[in-house]
Amino acid sequence: MDTIEIIRGNLLSPLVLAFVLGIVATLIRSEVEIPEPIIKAISVYLLFSIGLNGGVELAGTTFSEFLLPALVTIALAIAVPTWCYLILRGPGRFDIPNAAGIAAHYGSVSSVTFVAGISFIERLPDGQNTFEAFIPALAALMEWGIIVALFIGRWRMGATQSQNSELGRVIRDTLTGRSVVLLLGGLLIGVIIGEQGFARIKPLYGDLFRGVLVFFLIEMGMLAGRQLRDFVKVGPFMAVFGTVMPLIHGIVGVSLGLLAGLSPNGAFILGAITASASYIDAPAAVRATFPQANPSVYLTSSLGITLPMNLIIGLPLYYEYARWLSAALGRM
Amino acid sequence: MDTIEIIRGNLLSPLVLAFVLGIVATLIRSEVEIPEPIIKAISVYLLFSIGLNGGVELAGTTFSEFLLPALVTIALAIAVPTWCYLILRGPGRFDIPNAAGIAAHYGSVSSVTFVAGISFIERLPDGQNTFEAFIPALAALMEWGIIVALFIGRWRMGATQSQNSELGRVIRDTLTGRSVVLLLGGLLIGVIIGEQGFARIKPLYGDLFRGVLVFFLIEMGMLAGRQLRDFVKVGPFMAVFGTVMPLIHGIVGVSLGLLAGLSPNGAFILGAITASASYIDAPAAVRATFPQANPSVYLTSSLGITLPMNLIIGLPLYYEYARWLSAALGRM
Amino acid sequence: MDTIEIIRGNLLSPLVLAFVLGIVATLIRSEVEIPEPIIKAISVYLLFSIGLNGGVELAGTTFSEFLLPALVTIALAIAVPTWCYLILRGPGRFDIPNAAGIAAHYGSVSSVTFVAGISFIERLPDGQNTFEAFIPALAALMEWGIIVALFIGRWRMGATQSQNSELGRVIRDTLTGRSVVLLLGGLLIGVIIGEQGFARIKPLYGDLFRGVLVFFLIEMGMLAGRQLRDFVKVGPFMAVFGTVMPLIHGIVGVSLGLLAGLSPNGAFILGAITASASYIDAPAAVRATFPQANPSVYLTSSLGITLPMNLIIGLPLYYEYARWLSAALGRM
């Protein structure tokens, strides 16, 4: 009942409504267009803001608080793509490149889902809307999932020299990728400038955040809408995979997060990260390493199925689960 | 005297000054450039904001309050292009495609004039700066004027089958056009999220609105400035048409608005919408349906003559007239 | 000690940190990308904001207060390029086109350094963070340095007719250039609308200013980073020239500013303007007038050496010097 309330609250939040507006606009073939440079700039802004806000709060966090969640995140970045790969190869009957390619998507992070998860928390009443300041660093660590998946694929295929050099390039690109640099760079700057330095730039990086995210989600909805049309093409297996796996990953992420000592809110965000499927960094990396893999499959499932699923019902579910499990553990 | 004060106040508002700066920059061939993607994104933002703000206020409005103004707006969307067409064919001596093309422009809505009208009201002191929340829906209805004009033209020409299919496409495009989707989508989202949901995105969609509009008007000024140079080409008839017709439409729109029960401010905005000439949707639709019509004429008159006229002297006039007529009616 | 504190404070300001983030991102070849249209729009915004804010404050300034600083600025716009030219021809052993080209850069204004200087002041505690409202007009005057340098070059080369017509075009372009139009246009609009008119657009042109500047500086850092790589190519003479000349110009600018009656803060900003080297208007003008001059030299030195130098250590130095000299003069 309470859960239903939370799901309803999420469904009727400006974020999800904007996302749905975007989907609808695409389905009725309306010509609402948010130009690509704007979208690129907004994603830089969102990631940098999240880093900054985290950094400002970070003061006082000890390394030991961070250590366990970081290890858990690394474990997830190894385990999730691996087990996705196995499922896709086994029951999924995909060949190696496709299995590794899809695993790379589900093993890494969708910035939109991540940002929406943070915004989900910030929407809560005061006192219930805080989470660990180092969360952006966890999101950066989770990007490693891409590398793990590609590595598995390469290894199973017996890669040639030239393909390995391509993999080397992908590893470098992932480590210096946009999200990683902006999240960690923002975090560091936030730590250095502190509350006081942040105050003067807060109108942009704090007050506007949610409004900009709503704007961004109109475009994300249009993107997802375009993929939705290809829904049928991915086949029943991927339709189920794209809906069920994120739910499982979300549950696992939340659980491990709580066990690693994260607050319920922090564990919720870790769950959202784990559940999310990348749709920017992973496609580029997979295309470069496994050109044989079919982009229709991994793009349609991550953008057309998993992204809407996570935004619309995933987030409130992970949140409720985090609260429930935390209460249950507290009672133990 | 009071009217002159209002005109002066409008002339010296940041909006009109930014517009004039844009015109001047173009005339001295300065290279101030606001890139196209920015302008596109800003117009999405402006329309969506207006929809949102309207939606948030809409709670409590009954359908019966909306009905009469909506009917009046539909009547205007039919009458204005029709009578423009007749004038352009008669005294104007234009051929059918040109007459219908120009009528499509004056029969529909310029988003800039609409947004500037709303901003005109919001600038007023508290207590005098409210208007009916459903106004964005009226603007969306008025877009139908394009279809009416094109329909008249097609009918008078005895259209071929293929041309009719083109008209079908234009009708669909108008109904699912950017302005309509953003205004109505924003309105709906605003209704759903209410005051409370809006509070967190207000820094973007409320506080920044006027500043962004000023920025936008610099570019609009440059656009109008470029058309102003072609002023001479449109000939004396269109120069008079582009100046006088909006004034008449403004007066008519305000009057009918008041009779339909709108507040003076609401009637003023309906007047501004009626007076305005489209310069985005109409040109595209006319070009697609009547390629024979000369774009120099309809673009120069709507952008180079009517837009500046409305922004600079039209708005304060319609406002004063709305106040005067409302007082006069009140006295009846 | 106090100076070191100020330098440290500047180094750890969000502005400089964002700039450094941009440099680092480039050096590790990260793909953070802020698209060009965004950067163009932001620079329009920054210049227009500065003009506006100046204009709003301008009320009450008498022409006589402005006269002496304006004359000093004009003197600097003549003297700085001239003496740069002589040094570059003499000890620098550059040919005429290269000497004039480089002089044009150091004789005019870098908007980033100018804006960062203003932001440096606004960061100070209340009561110490004001400066003369007409400062944007001084920056616009200083743009003339480009013309002076090109004029010297043309004169020394014995220009042909066609080359003179090119120079004519450059003069016109400089006078109607983006920075000049936006600074002066903003100033004028600010004067007209006053505090009251500004209040409603302040959320955009006031509150957001610093945050947007931080965003902008990420890109400027990437730009400087790309030039840094070419550092070695410019040779030892330009490396010294690019570091030392700005310092001298900063000292001279501050000193003359104080003598002309500017406040220490105002003199500091005049110093920053004088010290800065243009990297947008000057390159275009030089390329058009002296195609023989080598762009690697003037771009690398102004963007790769002088810009970071000014932002990182120049600004706090000029500020400290302004305070020190003002105190010393006060004691006389």
Added chain:
Amino acid sequence: MKLTTVRLVTIIAEPVLKDRLLHEIHACGAQGYTISEVHGEGTRGIHAGQWQGGGNVKIETLVSSDVADRIMNAMANHYFPNYAVIAYISDVQVMRGDKFV
């Protein structure tokens, strides 16, 4: 390496025509196309897209000689009279010619 010659048809048109032209070339038998945003000036005055930055679209399509002729005829009949549009053909060499015919 075997190269075969195919026709490259280039169309430069005002943006309002984009969708219709793509439909047209497809109907004439083209298997693909490439579009870029350009702007320009010709003998016709202002056109409806011009205030949006003077933009035109350039459509390029590699086709067989027959298809090229069909496209040129369609252009001449339906577009040249009323729209700001030009079209031209050149010969280019490709590797797997059958991909384009």
Added chain:
Amino acid sequence: MKLTTVRLVTIIAEPVLKDRLLHEIHACGAQGYTISEVHGEGTRGIHAGQWQGGGNVKIETLVSSDVADRIMNAMANHYFPNYAVIAYISDVQVMRGDKFV
């Protein structure tokens, strides 16, 4: 369908030259042009537009053989020595050849 052959002159140049080149080709007799934004690299090092994203402009103009020669000569005399610019000519076929000459 009658096709005539005209010359397509393509110029790729740093953006600072844009207005001058348009003026130049017009003076040589071109009736129109199409511009696109490109970027690239050649034998010359950095040029003044390069930091703005390495941008160049590509100007294409359909002209008669005479005009093409005049443009190439103007390029060789006024621009090749000091600027980052290249130019090349190819033959293309158009329908209404008189539009371009």
Added chain:
Amino acid sequence: MKLTTVRLVTIIAEPVLKDRLLHEIHACGAQGYTISEVHGEGTRGIHAGQWQGGGNVKIETLVSSDVADRIMNAMANHYFPNYAVIAYISDVQVMRGDKFV
């Protein structure tokens, strides 16, 4: 005015290939290149860049006949099988042919 004929190789490819293709053509002996952003459709379905606006890159390079052959072979061997990419060659005339060989 002496004009020499060189080859213009045009490659249209999904953006993920950009850096590798530039490297490839350089290795084959090209002295320069020009890139533009385009989008398009061909016989292959969606590719990874497509959701980013359907973007492709178009790479043009003026080269000698030998280099053109080497580039086409490299394309056929390494890229045609798995990527959305096409390539074609045409002849163009330039003034200082030695700049491109």
